[in-house]
Amino acid sequence: MSSEVPHPRDVFPNRSQARGPDPRSPTVAPGRSRVRISRRAILAGATGLVGGAAGAKWLWNTFEGFQSASVFVAKAASYDAGLESIVRDGLRELGIDSPWAKGNSILLKPNFVDPRAETPQINTHPAVVCAVAEVFRRWDAREVIVAEGQAHCRDVRLVLEQSGLGRALQEAGLEYIDLNHDDVFTLENRLRLTNISPFYLPKTLRRADKIVSLAKMKTHHWAGVTLSMKNLFGILPGICYGWPKNVLHVAGIPGSILDVTATVRPHLAIVDGIIGMEGDGPLMGTAKRADLLVMGTNLAAVDATSARLMGFDPWHIRYLRGASGRIGPIGKARIEQRGEPIEGLEKRFELIDHWLMKAFRD
Amino acid sequence: MSTFWIQPARGALLAQRTQCGAWGYQVGGEAYVEPTVVAGLALLAAGASGTVEPAVSEAADWLVSIQRTDGALGLCTGLPDPCWATPHAVLLWAGLGGYQSQRALATAWLLSVSGETILLDEAVAVDIGHDTTIPGWGWVQGTPSWIEPTAWALLALRREGWSDHPRVGDGIRMICDRAIPSGGWNFGNRAVFGSILPPQPDLTALALLALVGSACDERLIERGCRFLASTLPGIRSPRSLAWGLLALDAWQRKPREGETWLAESFAYVARNRPTPLDLAQLLLAANPRSLELLAARHPQPTESR
Numbered sequence: 331m332s333s334e335v336p337h338p339r340d341v342f343p344n345r346s347q348a349r350g351p352d353p354r355s356p357t358v359a360p361g362r363s364r365v366r367i368s369r370r371a372i373l374a375g376a377t378g379l380v381g382g383a384a385g386a387k388w389l390w391n392t393f394e395g396f397q398s399a400s401v402f403v404a405k406a407a408s409y410d411a412g413l414e415s416i417v418r419d420g421l422r423e424l425g426i427d428s429p430w431a432k433g434n435s436i437l438l439k440p441n442f443v444d445p446r447a448e449t450p451q452i453n454t455h456p457a458v459v460c461a462v463a464e465v466f467r468r469w470d471a472r473e474v475i476v477a478e479g480q481a482h483c484r485d486v487r488l489v490l491e492q493s494g495l496g497r498a499l500q501e502a503g504l505e506y507i508d509l510n511h512d513d514v515f516t517l518e519n520r521l522r523l524t525n526i527s528p529f530y531l532p533k534t535l536r537r538a539d540k541i542v543s544l545a546k547m548k549t550h551h552w553a554g555v556t557l558s559m560k561n562l563f564g565i566l567p568g569i570c571y572g573w574p575k576n577v578l579h580v581a582g583i584p585g586s587i588l589d590v591t592a593t594v595r596p597h598l599a600i601v602d603g604i605i606g607m608e609g610d611g612p613l614m615g616t617a618k619r620a621d622l623l624v625m626g627t628n629l630a631a632v633d634a635t636s637a638r639l640m641g642f643d644p645w646h647i648r649y650l651r652g653a654s655g656r657i658g659p660i661g662k663a664r665i666e667q668r669g670e671p672i673e674g675l676e677k678r679f680e681l682i683d684h685w686l687m688k689a690f691r692d
Numbered sequence: 693m694s695t696f697w698i699q700p701a702r703g704a705l706l707a708q709r710t711q712c713g714a715w716g717y718q719v720g721g722e723a724y725v726e727p728t729v730v731a732g733l734a735l736l737a738a739g740a741s742g743t744v745e746p747a748v749s750e751a752a753d754w755l756v757s758i759q760r761t762d763g764a765l766g767l768c769t770g771l772p773d774p775c776w777a778t779p780h781a782v783l784l785w786a787g788l789g790g791y792q793s794q795r796a797l798a799t800a801w802l803l804s805v806s807g808e809t810i811l812l813d814e815a816v817a818v819d820i821g822h823d824t825t826i827p828g829w830g831w832v833q834g835t836p837s838w839i840e841p842t843a844w845a846l847l848a849l850r851r852e853g854w855s856d857h858p859r860v861g862d863g864i865r866m867i868c869d870r871a872i873p874s875g876g877w878n879f880g881n882r883a884v885f886g887s888i889l890p891p892q893p894d895l896t897a898l899a900l901l902a903l904v905g906s907a908c909d910e911r912l913i914e915r916g917c918r919f920l921a922s923t924l925p926g927i928r929s930p931r932s933l934a935w936g937l938l939a940l941d942a943w944q945r946k947p948r949e950g951e952t953w954l955a956e957s958f959a960y961v962a963r964n965r966p967t968p969l970d971l972a973q974l975l976l977a978a979n980p981r982s983l984e985l986l987a988a989r990h991p992q993p994t995e996s997r
Contacts, residue, residue: 485894487929511717572831573879580835614887
């Protein structure tokens with residue numbers, strides 16, 4: 331895509347070009363107790379420093395903070411069967427196996443926003459939640475808990491009852507925790523792109539050794555797309571942030587997404603793209619099949635890959651662009667793609683017909 | 693009469709008190725204002741006339757202990773912000789008939805704050821779908837108004853005799869403006885980018901309770917009640933069911949099967965780790981006195997409704 335950041339080797343075919351100013355520059359006379367620095371040397375040094383800082387910033391931006399990540403894309407044609415093995419195989423391809431889970435408390439955070447059962451495009455499908463839980467249980471996790479704090483519907487029992495998740499979790503013997511009404515603790519905002527600090531977080535996070543963002547592949551009328559990072563808004567307790575969690579919108583959606591991700595620091599992301607949502611997401615859009623699961627340990631890379639699979643250029647999604655160099659890589663060159671290749675699997679997720687949406691596609 | 697569950701529910705609720713004599717959102721968790729107030733109101737409504745359960749007085753005193761000097765109450769002892777549960781405390785104190793200075797201070801604070809209003813460009817206003825210039829009350833200071841905190845503020849102000857205050861008028865206008873055309877309310881957005889959002893039973897109920905005694909468009913009431921009447925038969929979640937039945941009762945539409953549904957709801961939560969709010973909400977809905985405590989008893993029932 332046109333705005334992809336080029337690969338380092340394309341920018342610096344000769345590595346010596348990448349070096350900054352020579353640190354051995356003789357601006358300080360050695361061997362004397364009094365250091366003498368000439369005016370010319372100060373000017374030269376200052377110019378070098380400015381040049382060096384600009385160069386370092388350029389390098390940092392170009393190489394996305396020198397971060398790289400692997401993302402696994404798996405085909406999954408339905409929610410009926412075989413999901414557990416698809417998830418297990420995908421995680422193994424990423425180097426995640428039983429030692430990752432063994433003896434640990436693993437918190438699964440689905441995107442569970444609406445009680446309507448007849449709209450499979452809104453919530454992370456219960457079958458995906460149960461399949462992921464089963465993988466970790468078989469890998470001897472000490473416990474697997476499912477936890478969410480709905481942003482729009484405060485009545486958690488209604489959501490569980492009517493969406494089908496409650497029954498699925500009960501049958502699977504999985505504990506559900508309502509993060510909206512959990513006791514809270516505070517944690518300083520680790521990124522501070524917004525003025526929200528400290529964050530109020532549910533105490534259940536402290537119980538978990540590993541946090542997994544189990545997101546849904548959806549368009550979003552304010553953010554462009556909502557995936558594993560935006561899903562983390564649901565971790566923040568409603569009693570502190572309200573229904574909807576408007577504080578995060580007022581502070582700025584892109585900055586809030588990045589601040590929450592950097593502060594919560596989940597360990598793994600899995601995006602349910604078997605049936606996603608296009609159009610007026612995250613609530614009122616229509617179903618769009620992508621027949622995919624996308625997974626990885628770096629949320630920015632997982633979301634960037636998912637965005638590409640939805641037909642978006644991640645550099646056009648403001649919070650993904652902001653994630654580059656802070657949360658992880660979003661450029662193709664910095665993400666090692668495993669499993670299915672993106673090419674050929676891309677399906678264009680339409681946005682609503684509105685001038686505001688142009689920013690996400692143009 | 694399906695009231696066999698009331699005593700066990702009451703006993704279970706009393707057993708869930710925290711060490712400080714209040715209630716938390718979770719059993720064994722920290723004490724918070726909202727569950728403490730709803731539990732207190734439920735026990736107050738269930739008590740014999742003229743008698744007060746000692747646990748209710750103790751809970752009300754705990755609320756006093758966390759009231760800020762400006763009159764507001766935070767969520768709990770360690771969280772002085774946000775203060776959306778301040779009107780809740782006013783209702784419990786008023787229900788006990790005392791705490792005059794605390795109520796006056798809390799009410800003054802309530803009248804001094806409002807949700808943020810926004811003057812939008814015409815082009816953007818169309819996409820938002822409601823009038824963002826009408827002030828109600830928000831969850832958090834510095835953010836816009838939403839249905840639930842506005843409804844509670846209106847109930848508390850009405851209980852304290854401020855029905856004619858301009859802020860109450862604004863709050864009623866705000867709730868009416870956010871009504872979903874097909875009937876009912878959700879958290880406070882009736883439409884975004886032209887898509888009508890679905891109503892929710894709990895918030896429809898709170899909006900209807902807040903509108904009792906107001907001169908709002910009767911069609912909003914009619915459509916809201918119709919939405920509740922059509923959805924409650926399929927709901928056994930305590931929050932939606934209890935507030936829904938209270939609202940229908942307030943507007944003289946309480947279904948005959950309501951008591952049976954409450955019993956079924958109790959049976960459902962009893963098997964699924966009932967929280968103090970689950971039990972308190974069900975008990976509140978089971979007692980006709982609750983509407984008085986919530987200042988939601990309709991003053992003049994009409995034949996047409």
